[in-house]
Structures are given as C-alpha cells and as structure tokens.
Amino acid sequence: MxxxxxxxxxxxxxxxxxxxxxxxxxxxxxxxxxxxxxxxxxxxxxxxxxxxxxxxxxxxxxxxxxxxxxxxxxxxxxxxxxxxxxxxxxxxxxxxxxxxxxxxxxxxxxxxxxxxxxxxxxxxxxxxxxxxxxxxxxxxxxxxxxxxxxxxxxxxxxxxxxxxxxxxxxxxxxxxxxxxxxxxxxxxxxxxxxxxxxxxxxxxxxxxxxxxxxxxxxxxxxxxxxxxxxxxxxxxxxxxxxxxxxxxxxxxxxxxDAEGASKAIAIEVVGAASEDDAVKVGRSVARSNLLKCAIHGEDPNWGRVLAAVGTTDAVFEPDRLNVAINGIWICRGGAVGDDRSKVDMRPRDVTITVDLSAGPHTATVHTTDLTADYVHENSAYSS
Amino acid sequence: MxxxxxxxxxxxxxxxxxxxxxxxxxxxxxxxxxxxxxxxxxxxxxxxxxxxxxxxxxxxxxxxxxxxxxxxxxxxxxxxxxxxxxxxxxxxxxxxxxxxxxxxxxxxxxxxxxxxxxxxxxxxxxxxxxxxxxxxxxxxxxxxxxxxxxxxxxxxxxxxxxxxxxxxxxxxxxxxxxxxxxxxxxxxxxxxxxxxxxxxxxxxxxxxxxxxxxxxxxxxxxxxxxxxxxxxxxxxxxxxxxxxxxxxxxxxxxxxDAEGASKAIAIEVVGAASEDDAVKVGRSVARSNLLKCAIHGEDPNWGRVLAAVGTTDAVFEPDRLNVAINGIWICRGGAVGDDRSKVDMRPRDVTITVDLSAGPHTATVHTTDLTADYVHENSAYSS
Structure with missing residues (x-):
C-alpha cells in the first residue's frame, strides 16, 4: 500500500x-x-x-x-x-x-x-x-x-x-x-x-x-x-x-531495524518544567555512549543516567531526581532507591523513566544500545 | 617526582x-x-x-x-x-x-x-x-x-x-x-x-x-x-x-591510556573566525560516533567529518570547507579533493585537519577511536 x-x-x-x-x-x-x-x-x-x-x-x-x-x-x-x-x-x-x-x-x-x-x-x-x-x-x-x-x-x-x-x-x-x-x-x-x-x-x-x-x-x-x-x-x-x-x-x-542494536530503549522524561526540557534531557540520555554500553551489558546503571541529565540546563534539583528502569525506581532523590537486582534487563525493549520533579511536562526519546556490531558495521563500511 | x-x-x-x-x-x-x-x-x-x-x-x-x-x-x-x-x-x-x-x-x-x-x-x-x-x-x-x-x-x-x-x-x-x-x-x-x-x-x-x-x-x-x-x-x-x-x-x-582505544586522534581546526568556533567544531567532530568508527576501521571518511562540522553554528560556508587526514587534503571546497588512497591510516596517531576558511583562529581537540573494546569495557563494568 x-x-x-x-x-x-x-x-x-x-x-x-x-x-x-x-x-x-x-x-x-x-x-x-x-x-x-x-x-x-x-x-x-x-x-x-x-x-x-x-x-x-x-x-x-x-x-x-x-x-x-x-x-x-x-x-x-x-x-x-x-x-x-x-x-x-x-x-x-x-x-x-x-x-x-x-x-x-x-x-x-x-x-x-x-x-x-x-x-x-x-x-x-x-x-x-x-x-x-x-x-x-x-x-x-x-x-x-x-x-x-x-x-x-x-x-x-x-x-x-x-x-x-x-x-x-x-x-x-x-x-x-x-x-x-x-x-x-x-x-x-x-x-x-x-x-x-x-x-x-x-x-x-x-x-x-x-x-x-x-x-x-x-x-x-x-x-x-x-x-x-x-x-x-x-x-x-x-x-x-x-x-x-x-x-x-x-x-x-x-x-x-537499527543496525547493530540489541536493545530498543525508550527514555521517558516526566515531571519536566517544559516539553523542551523533557526533550533535552531525553536526548542527552540517549546520546550517552556510556549508558548505551551499560544497557547493552544489561546493567541498570542509573548513575550514568544521572550523569547525562546533569549535563543539561533543564530545570531540576540533583537531589530530587528519580530514575526507574523497566519500572523499578532504582534511584530516588538523586541517590540509591529500590534494589537494582529487581530490574529485569532481559527484554529487548528497555524503558528508562527520568522524573525531574520540576513540573507537569513529559516527552519520550527513542534510542538503541551501543554494541560491538555497531562499531563493526560503521568501521567496515565505505572504503 | x-x-x-x-x-x-x-x-x-x-x-x-x-x-x-x-x-x-x-x-x-x-x-x-x-x-x-x-x-x-x-x-x-x-x-x-x-x-x-x-x-x-x-x-x-x-x-x-x-x-x-x-x-x-x-x-x-x-x-x-x-x-x-x-x-x-x-x-x-x-x-x-x-x-x-x-x-x-x-x-x-x-x-x-x-x-x-x-x-x-x-x-x-x-x-x-x-x-x-x-x-x-x-x-x-x-x-x-x-x-x-x-x-x-x-x-x-x-x-x-x-x-x-x-x-x-x-x-x-x-x-x-x-x-x-x-x-x-x-x-x-x-x-x-x-x-x-x-x-x-x-x-x-x-x-x-x-x-x-x-x-x-x-x-x-x-x-x-x-x-x-x-x-x-x-x-x-x-x-x-x-x-x-x-x-x-x-x-x-x-x-x-584511553580504555579500548586503538587510535589517538588529533582534530586540528584551522581558519576559524574565533577560537571558540575552532573548539566547537573540534568537539563536534570528536563526538561523532560514526567518524570514530571509521577511523577505527582505518577509513579516511571525510564525509563524516563534514557531517559533524555541519551540525555546529560556527562561521563557515559548506563549499569552502577543506579536510586533510594525515596530511592529505582529501576534501577541498566541500567536495572530493586528493586521492583518498594516498592517506596512510596505519599509524596509531591520526591527525584530522579541518580548514573552515573563515578566519585566522585555530584549536586542537583530542579524542580516540570507537572500538568494540570500548563497548566491551563499558558494558561489562559495574554490576
């Protein structure tokens, strides 16, 4: 059609x-x-x-x-x-x-x-x-x-x-x-x-x-x-x-169909002061090579999420940030939250929820994990 | 000492x-x-x-x-x-x-x-x-x-x-x-x-x-x-x-000593309208995963350099950009320059020179290639 x-x-x-x-x-x-x-x-x-x-x-x-x-x-x-x-x-x-x-x-x-x-x-x-x-x-x-x-x-x-x-x-x-x-x-x-x-x-x-x-x-x-x-x-x-x-x-x-990806990652930003802030934070998290490697390794590394959020100028207080991975709030108030062993990282779809605790706005940015296959496909091509 | x-x-x-x-x-x-x-x-x-x-x-x-x-x-x-x-x-x-x-x-x-x-x-x-x-x-x-x-x-x-x-x-x-x-x-x-x-x-x-x-x-x-x-x-x-x-x-x-890197890449930006512009362009090129994969694969992919330069707001005209890799000007005036087969990509040190043709300022940003080892080190760590 x-x-x-x-x-x-x-x-x-x-x-x-x-x-x-x-x-x-x-x-x-x-x-x-x-x-x-x-x-x-x-x-x-x-x-x-x-x-x-x-x-x-x-x-x-x-x-x-x-x-x-x-x-x-x-x-x-x-x-x-x-x-x-x-x-x-x-x-x-x-x-x-x-x-x-x-x-x-x-x-x-x-x-x-x-x-x-x-x-x-x-x-x-x-x-x-x-x-x-x-x-x-x-x-x-x-x-x-x-x-x-x-x-x-x-x-x-x-x-x-x-x-x-x-x-x-x-x-x-x-x-x-x-x-x-x-x-x-x-x-x-x-x-x-x-x-x-x-x-x-x-x-x-x-x-x-x-x-x-x-x-x-x-x-x-x-x-x-x-x-x-x-x-x-x-x-x-x-x-x-x-x-x-x-x-x-x-x-x-x-x-x-993303090349070389083994995970589809949705970054849901909630509690943002504006939709722009939510997109900005989502994009910063989506671009963290360190986080994308961690997700590839099925490691619910919320520290790398916070480090990515911290590089933006969105409205938030570091000690009011909450992060859930696949529904488990493993970071609350900018520090350790629920037990990270409760997070099931096996599914292909991974949802990272970032709560900025700064307002009513939301946005979701989609990305993939970073894999050795990505490196291979993009280093082998062209010549 | x-x-x-x-x-x-x-x-x-x-x-x-x-x-x-x-x-x-x-x-x-x-x-x-x-x-x-x-x-x-x-x-x-x-x-x-x-x-x-x-x-x-x-x-x-x-x-x-x-x-x-x-x-x-x-x-x-x-x-x-x-x-x-x-x-x-x-x-x-x-x-x-x-x-x-x-x-x-x-x-x-x-x-x-x-x-x-x-x-x-x-x-x-x-x-x-x-x-x-x-x-x-x-x-x-x-x-x-x-x-x-x-x-x-x-x-x-x-x-x-x-x-x-x-x-x-x-x-x-x-x-x-x-x-x-x-x-x-x-x-x-x-x-x-x-x-x-x-x-x-x-x-x-x-x-x-x-x-x-x-x-x-x-x-x-x-x-x-x-x-x-x-x-x-x-x-x-x-x-x-x-x-x-x-x-x-x-x-x-x-x-x-960078983890998982096989190349040390110097991005020399010349001909910039300001030092800020030169740093901005160098940083953008340094952050291109695609380019870093290409360098890992010893592919002198100047197209990916131009694509990274194009995401900045530095002063330049696309059709006046020149790019050399390891001294060979393989991109002139935003298009194909010297023969890419002349570029020797084997040394560990790779120099990418970007000429913005917009002024007298320069800056050099240093980065490394993106490798499967990087993915491995950063997905295996932490848990």
Missing part, C-alpha cells in the same frame, strides 16, 4: 544499476492530482546534499508533481557538479511526465562524496516512468533501502481519505549512509501551508525524537504530498493525528 | 582496603607551607559527587593544607549520607594533621551510587598520614588509579621553582568510573587569585580539549596548591606556561 494507498498516486521501484548486485535502487512517486500541494522538512545539518538543496528550492513553491528517489549514492559533498546531477534528474523526470522540473523533488541516499552514475540513473528514471502504477508503492519502498533489512511502509484511514507513507533508514544509526528518507501521501485536500504545519508538528514528535547515535545526516528528507483525489477537506486536527500516526509507525520501524 | 617534586610537599599512597585485591587505593598530599594558597576547577556536570561539593566549598577560602584522594568508589549520588562521609574524611585528616577540615579537599573516583566503606577508608587516612614523605609522590599517583594501566605524573622546572603533578583517568573514556582527578603542586609563591586564573587558563587548553566520548563525569577535579617553599615569586606568564605544560603532559598520558 505505502505511498499508493491514497487515491491519485502512482509509483514504481526499479533496479537501475546504481547499486552493484541488481537490487532495486530507484523509485518514482507521481501525484496525478487533481491537486499537488506539498510540504517538506529537511536535515538541519548545514552541510546539505545536492538533492536537499534542490528539493528545498522546489518546495518553496508549495507544489510537487513527483519525487525521484535513489539509493546507492547520497550525492552529498559533490560540489556544483553534484547539484547539476540532481537538476538533470529532475529534468529527466519532468520530460517523461511532460511537466516542470520545478515541481519535482529528488532524494538520494548512500555514500557521501561520490558522484552518481548519471547514465544508469537517468535510464532508470525512464524505466521507472514506464512502470508507474497504482500498485507500485511496495516496489518503491523496496528501492530506497540501503542497509535496511526490510521495507518500511504504513497507512492510516481518515474520515473519507487516506494517509500512506514509506521510509528508509536503519534507525539513523548510520546517517552518513543510512539517511532517513520518507514520503507521505494523502488524497485529502489541503493547502501547502496546512501540509507544512501538520508535517512539522508530526515530525517534531516522531522522527525528531529518534536519536540513535546523535549524528545528523546530510540528506534527511520527509515529504508530504496531497492529491485531493478523495475530494475531502479533512478536519485538520484529525489529519494531523493520522499523519503523526504514520510517522510514529515508520519511526518505530526504523528503530527496530 | 609527581606532586612532591616541588619543595614543601609530602605525600603517601596506601592500600586501605577500599578496593578488593590489595591495590593502593588512598592517597594523601600535604602542603607544609610556608604558604597554602590553592585553586580548583571542577566538573561542569550539575550532578556533582559529594567530594566535589565539599572541595568547592573548601576552595572558596582559597587555601588548602591537604588533599585526600581515594579510588574504589566515587561517592556520587549517595545523598546527604555521602556528603557526611566526605566531611568525616576531611575531619579525620584534619585531626591527624592538627589542622582545620575547612582547608582539606577530598577527591573520590570509582563506581557511582554506592557508599564508601568508611571504616577502612578512615583507617587508611591514618596509615597514609603515618607514611607521609618527600618521596611519596609516586605512591600517591599509584593509589588514585582505577582502570588506568599506568600512573600519570609530570614535573617542569621554572626559574627558581618547580611545578609537579599527578593525574588519573583513562582518557575520560569512562568518566562514570574513570573520572579525571589531578593534583598540581608548586613551591613558588602566588595568591589564590593568581593560581585560579592560571589553572583556568591551563585546563581550558589541555584537559578541556580532551573529549573521548562526550560524557562528563560527576567527579572531575583539578587542584593547584602553592607552598611558597622556594621563596620565589614567579613571572606569571612563565608560571602559566609551566602549569600548562604539566597539564598538557598529563592530558597526553590520559589519552594514550
């Missing part, structure tokens, strides 16, 4: 030959309308790949006819030539669709610092255009995989409309190669401004709270396209809820 | 029995004067161990008669009882030295969240007081080791005075257990205000630029004590230079 679950969309996924080995590596998603409002959110990294720079320009117009996505190369740090390659890709798709390149977004994922093989890529766009279909969502989701072990798709039904999506990324554990790309579609009728507000709200509470190694990709892109084909103007609150559900579902799939 | 290289200091290191296994675990450093001016810098972590809270209060007075240091337990996150334990330690030393507890600093290192065995610790203080000698610097340096494989000591000669020091810490790779502790002594005559200014300047360019895993300990402490026994008022610039040399020497020893 994926991006073709909503009416008005066709897609295709083909093996263009960008990757060696014959796997699918190029996807095309087309919005046949009648509307073509769209919005996008992009990596905050100041070193942005050529397709990000291109697609940001395109999205400034608030309209998208199509999205071309490739795996097998990120087209990042490739200079003006790399930008020309992205432009040529959009022009190729525009020619095939008899439309304007100015309404065609491009997404790339793979290794940084290498030019894309443009001959095979452009002929792949042509092949994909010839295979566009209402059933193409799954093939498209498959074609954007890099180190992903499975395709990630989701769809949710609203009142008279659908929201569908696909994503790639192995938990952002390796964003320099495993960039998070996501395309979400709907057949509801919305303006680009509405889509933009909804997408920012949805991603800020889902993808943005997935922090597996603190690294930030040069290519991360999330796009939202509305065809209006269902002829329904949705209730905005309900629509935001559906889009958030699709994003949360895809984010969860990314986390489960 | 260590902390007893300068005149006016005695020290001892004994096996009190805090650690199992009979290794030395308690050190005492005493300033016999005639002066006792002192200064300290402490962890910026808001979750501070009891000995840090105690010693900060003591140093507010600008004078130190002695320092008691123990390994085998950090006395962090131990509540009011832990603070009382630290206080009792200082009182014990004060009684033995016939002095005031208000001029005795305490430093602890080891596991967080456990009370110290006060009976053995206090009798250890007594034993140490009985063994104080002008030759005790090496035994003291040995007694503060945790996972350190070697003692870290240093001394430098000024014009008519000496500066000596000892430190412990395995590269801050595991600050929750391997806290960085450092005691520096001099027989020159200085005020506590002068010592404070010199110590802040020296540590900000040495220990503060060692960033092996981005984690920040609850116990980090650096103390500087001046006995005035040489009867020399030093030239302040020369004195700052000598103290900085001692700190740099000790910092280098910490880095070389």
């Amino acid at each position: 994926s991006v073709t679950a909503p009416l008005g969309f066709r897609a295709a996924g083909v093996a263009a030959g960008i990757k060696s080995g014959g796997a699918r590596d190029l996807a095309l998603v087309v919005n046949d309308g009648p509307a073509r409002a769209a919005a996008g959110v992009f990596t905050a990294n100041r070193v942005k790949a050529a397709p990000v720079l291109w697609s940001q320009q395109v999205l400034a117009g608030g309209r998208l006819r199509a999205v071309v996505l490739n795996s097998g190369g990120a087209n990042a740090c490739t200079g003006p030539e790399g930008f020309q390659d992205t432009h040529a890709t959009a022009e190729k798709a525009a020619g095939l669709l008899d439309d304007s390149a100015g309404e065609i977004a491009v997404c790339s994922t793979g290794l940084i610092g290498e030019r894309l093989p443009m001959d095979v890529l452009l002929s792949g766009v042509e092949t994909a255009a010839g295979q566009l279909s209402r059933d193409g969502g799954l093939a498209a989701a498959d074609a954007i995989r890099t180190t992903d072990t499975v395709s990630k798709i989701s769809f949710k039904r609203g009142s008279g409309y659908m929201v569908g999506g696909m994503a790639k990324g192995a938990g952002m554990l390796a964003p320099a190669l495993a960039t998070m790309l996501c395309v979400i579609t709907t057949d509801a009728e919305l303006s680009s401004e509405q889509l933009d507000a909804v997408l920012r709200a949805a991603t800020s509470r889902t993808f943005d709270r997935l922090d597996t190694d603190g690294c930030m990709s040069t290519n991360d892109t999330v796009l939202l396209l509305a065809s209006g084909a269902a002829g329904v103007v949705p209730d905005l609150a309900e629509f935001e809820q559906r889009v958030t559900e699709v994003c949360a579902d895809l984010a969860r799939q990314l986390l489960v | 260590s902390v007893t290289a300068p005149l006016g200091f005695r020290a001892a290191g004994v096996a009190a029995g805090i650690k199992s296994g009979g290794a030395r675990d308690l050190a005492l450093v005493v300033n016999d004067g005639p002066a006792r001016a002192a200064a300290g810098v402490f962890t910026a972590n808001r979750v501070k161990a009891a000995p840090v809270l105690w010693s900060q209060q003591v140093l507010a007075g600008g004078r130190l008669r002695a320092v008691v240091l123990n390994s085998g337990g950090a006395n962090a996150c131990t509540g009011p009882e832990g603070f009382q334990d630290t206080h009792a330690t200082a009182e014990k030393a004060a009684g033995l030295l016939d002095d005031s507890a208000g001029e005795i600093a305490v430093c602890s290192t080891g596991l967080i969240g456990e009370r110290l065995p006060m009976d053995v610790l206090l009798s250890g203080v007594e034993t140490a007081a009985g063994q104080l000698s002008r030759d005790g610097g090496l035994a003291a340096a040995d007694a503060i080791r945790t996972t350190d494989t070697v003692s870290k000591i240093s001394f430098k000669r000024g014009s008519g005075y000496m500066v000596g020091g000892m430190a412990k810490g395995a590269g801050m790779l595991a600050p929750a257990l391997a806290t960085m502790l450092c005691v520096i002594t001099t027989d020159a005559e200085l005020s506590s205000e002068q010592l404070d200014a010199v110590l802040r300047a020296a540590t900000s360019r040495t220990f503060d630029r060692l960033d092996t895993d981005g984690c920040m300990s609850t116990n980090d402490t650096v103390l500087l004590l001046a006995s005035g026994a040489a009867g020399v008022v030093p030239d302040l610039a020369e004195f700052e230079q000598r103290v900085t040399e001692v700190c740099a020497d000790l910092a280098r020893q910490l880095l070389v």
Whole structure:
C-alpha cells in the first residue's frame, strides 16, 4: 500500500544499476492530482546534499508533481557538479511526465562524496516512468533501502481519505549512509501551508525524537504530498493525528531495524518544567555512549543516567531526581532507591523513566544500545 | 617526582582496603607551607559527587593544607549520607594533621551510587598520614588509579621553582568510573587569585580539549596548591606556561591510556573566525560516533567529518570547507579533493585537519577511536 494507498498516486521501484548486485535502487512517486500541494522538512545539518538543496528550492513553491528517489549514492559533498546531477534528474523526470522540473523533488541516499552514475540513473528514471502504477508503492519502498533489512511502509484511514507513507533508514544509526528518507501521501485536500504545519508538528514528535547515535545526516528528507483525489477537506486536527500516526509507525520501524542494536530503549522524561526540557534531557540520555554500553551489558546503571541529565540546563534539583528502569525506581532523590537486582534487563525493549520533579511536562526519546556490531558495521563500511 | 617534586610537599599512597585485591587505593598530599594558597576547577556536570561539593566549598577560602584522594568508589549520588562521609574524611585528616577540615579537599573516583566503606577508608587516612614523605609522590599517583594501566605524573622546572603533578583517568573514556582527578603542586609563591586564573587558563587548553566520548563525569577535579617553599615569586606568564605544560603532559598520558582505544586522534581546526568556533567544531567532530568508527576501521571518511562540522553554528560556508587526514587534503571546497588512497591510516596517531576558511583562529581537540573494546569495557563494568 505505502505511498499508493491514497487515491491519485502512482509509483514504481526499479533496479537501475546504481547499486552493484541488481537490487532495486530507484523509485518514482507521481501525484496525478487533481491537486499537488506539498510540504517538506529537511536535515538541519548545514552541510546539505545536492538533492536537499534542490528539493528545498522546489518546495518553496508549495507544489510537487513527483519525487525521484535513489539509493546507492547520497550525492552529498559533490560540489556544483553534484547539484547539476540532481537538476538533470529532475529534468529527466519532468520530460517523461511532460511537466516542470520545478515541481519535482529528488532524494538520494548512500555514500557521501561520490558522484552518481548519471547514465544508469537517468535510464532508470525512464524505466521507472514506464512502470508507474497504482500498485507500485511496495516496489518503491523496496528501492530506497540501503542497509535496511526490510521495507518500511504504513497507512492510516481518515474520515473519507487516506494517509500512506514509506521510509528508509536503519534507525539513523548510520546517517552518513543510512539517511532517513520518507514520503507521505494523502488524497485529502489541503493547502501547502496546512501540509507544512501538520508535517512539522508530526515530525517534531516522531522522527525528531529518534536519536540513535546523535549524528545528523546530510540528506534527511520527509515529504508530504496531497492529491485531493478523495475530494475531502479533512478536519485538520484529525489529519494531523493520522499523519503523526504514520510517522510514529515508520519511526518505530526504523528503530527496530537499527543496525547493530540489541536493545530498543525508550527514555521517558516526566515531571519536566517544559516539553523542551523533557526533550533535552531525553536526548542527552540517549546520546550517552556510556549508558548505551551499560544497557547493552544489561546493567541498570542509573548513575550514568544521572550523569547525562546533569549535563543539561533543564530545570531540576540533583537531589530530587528519580530514575526507574523497566519500572523499578532504582534511584530516588538523586541517590540509591529500590534494589537494582529487581530490574529485569532481559527484554529487548528497555524503558528508562527520568522524573525531574520540576513540573507537569513529559516527552519520550527513542534510542538503541551501543554494541560491538555497531562499531563493526560503521568501521567496515565505505572504503 | 609527581606532586612532591616541588619543595614543601609530602605525600603517601596506601592500600586501605577500599578496593578488593590489595591495590593502593588512598592517597594523601600535604602542603607544609610556608604558604597554602590553592585553586580548583571542577566538573561542569550539575550532578556533582559529594567530594566535589565539599572541595568547592573548601576552595572558596582559597587555601588548602591537604588533599585526600581515594579510588574504589566515587561517592556520587549517595545523598546527604555521602556528603557526611566526605566531611568525616576531611575531619579525620584534619585531626591527624592538627589542622582545620575547612582547608582539606577530598577527591573520590570509582563506581557511582554506592557508599564508601568508611571504616577502612578512615583507617587508611591514618596509615597514609603515618607514611607521609618527600618521596611519596609516586605512591600517591599509584593509589588514585582505577582502570588506568599506568600512573600519570609530570614535573617542569621554572626559574627558581618547580611545578609537579599527578593525574588519573583513562582518557575520560569512562568518566562514570574513570573520572579525571589531578593534583598540581608548586613551591613558588602566588595568591589564590593568581593560581585560579592560571589553572583556568591551563585546563581550558589541555584537559578541556580532551573529549573521548562526550560524557562528563560527576567527579572531575583539578587542584593547584602553592607552598611558597622556594621563596620565589614567579613571572606569571612563565608560571602559566609551566602549569600548562604539566597539564598538557598529563592530558597526553590520559589519552594514550584511553580504555579500548586503538587510535589517538588529533582534530586540528584551522581558519576559524574565533577560537571558540575552532573548539566547537573540534568537539563536534570528536563526538561523532560514526567518524570514530571509521577511523577505527582505518577509513579516511571525510564525509563524516563534514557531517559533524555541519551540525555546529560556527562561521563557515559548506563549499569552502577543506579536510586533510594525515596530511592529505582529501576534501577541498566541500567536495572530493586528493586521492583518498594516498592517506596512510596505519599509524596509531591520526591527525584530522579541518580548514573552515573563515578566519585566522585555530584549536586542537583530542579524542580516540570507537572500538568494540570500548563497548566491551563499558558494558561489562559495574554490576
């Protein structure tokens, strides 16, 4: 179902030959309308790949006819030539669709610092255009995989409309190669401004709270396209809820597929003076290599949680901090609490609850443990 | 020589029995004067161990008669009882030295969240007081080791005075257990205000630029004590230079002894608009798990360097960034530069040069690679 679950969309996924080995590596998603409002959110990294720079320009117009996505190369740090390659890709798709390149977004994922093989890529766009279909969502989701072990798709039904999506990324554990790309579609009728507000709200509470190694990709892109084909103007609150559900579902799939991880860790911050504080604390805990190693070793090391909390400027008093791991409050008032031997660390899912005792706000940040496999995967890659 | 290289200091290191296994675990450093001016810098972590809270209060007075240091337990996150334990330690030393507890600093290192065995610790203080000698610097340096494989000591000669020091810490790779502790002594005559200014300047360019895993300990402490026994008022610039040399020497020893590391990585940032920018960029690169894995795999992955630079707010243009690894400029103008196969990644020392092309300022941050051994050491510890 994926991006073709909503009416008005066709897609295709083909093996263009960008990757060696014959796997699918190029996807095309087309919005046949009648509307073509769209919005996008992009990596905050100041070193942005050529397709990000291109697609940001395109999205400034608030309209998208199509999205071309490739795996097998990120087209990042490739200079003006790399930008020309992205432009040529959009022009190729525009020619095939008899439309304007100015309404065609491009997404790339793979290794940084290498030019894309443009001959095979452009002929792949042509092949994909010839295979566009209402059933193409799954093939498209498959074609954007890099180190992903499975395709990630989701769809949710609203009142008279659908929201569908696909994503790639192995938990952002390796964003320099495993960039998070996501395309979400709907057949509801919305303006680009509405889509933009909804997408920012949805991603800020889902993808943005997935922090597996603190690294930030040069290519991360999330796009939202509305065809209006269902002829329904949705209730905005309900629509935001559906889009958030699709994003949360895809984010969860990314986390489960994280490279080299043996534990999925949810850091629930409660009792925060603000939601910002809660996110800040959650992110600091999620980025502690020491804690992530401890969780890998099934050691409920609350001292490392406190040490991570202490590096933030969130509102809290050190002697009022409480920490539970898998429901056992092993730290109370900043000191030893319940018996740590009561904590069952065996399940794959680990929940760390941090109570700041400073207010009513909460947030949950998701991460994974740090393993020798992570080191192996990220030291063996690339050369 | 260590902390007893300068005149006016005695020290001892004994096996009190805090650690199992009979290794030395308690050190005492005493300033016999005639002066006792002192200064300290402490962890910026808001979750501070009891000995840090105690010693900060003591140093507010600008004078130190002695320092008691123990390994085998950090006395962090131990509540009011832990603070009382630290206080009792200082009182014990004060009684033995016939002095005031208000001029005795305490430093602890080891596991967080456990009370110290006060009976053995206090009798250890007594034993140490009985063994104080002008030759005790090496035994003291040995007694503060945790996972350190070697003692870290240093001394430098000024014009008519000496500066000596000892430190412990395995590269801050595991600050929750391997806290960085450092005691520096001099027989020159200085005020506590002068010592404070010199110590802040020296540590900000040495220990503060060692960033092996981005984690920040609850116990980090650096103390500087001046006995005035040489009867020399030093030239302040020369004195700052000598103290900085001692700190740099000790910092280098910490880095070389970093747990689980196979590479020592220097990140030289040049062409920065300010020194702050240079440090910020160096630190961001030093904290990239992806890059640290790549260096471990001897992969000169400049894309991951750029991705880390791009997360900062330093002044730079992405298309003017240059990166060299071990002297080969493999990234020029934000894109591919010289042939990456020319980079020799085999040496243990790796230098990554980042040219921001934005100004005349520079800074170097030191880190290590990320290895499966790091994961192993930090997941196996504690329980």
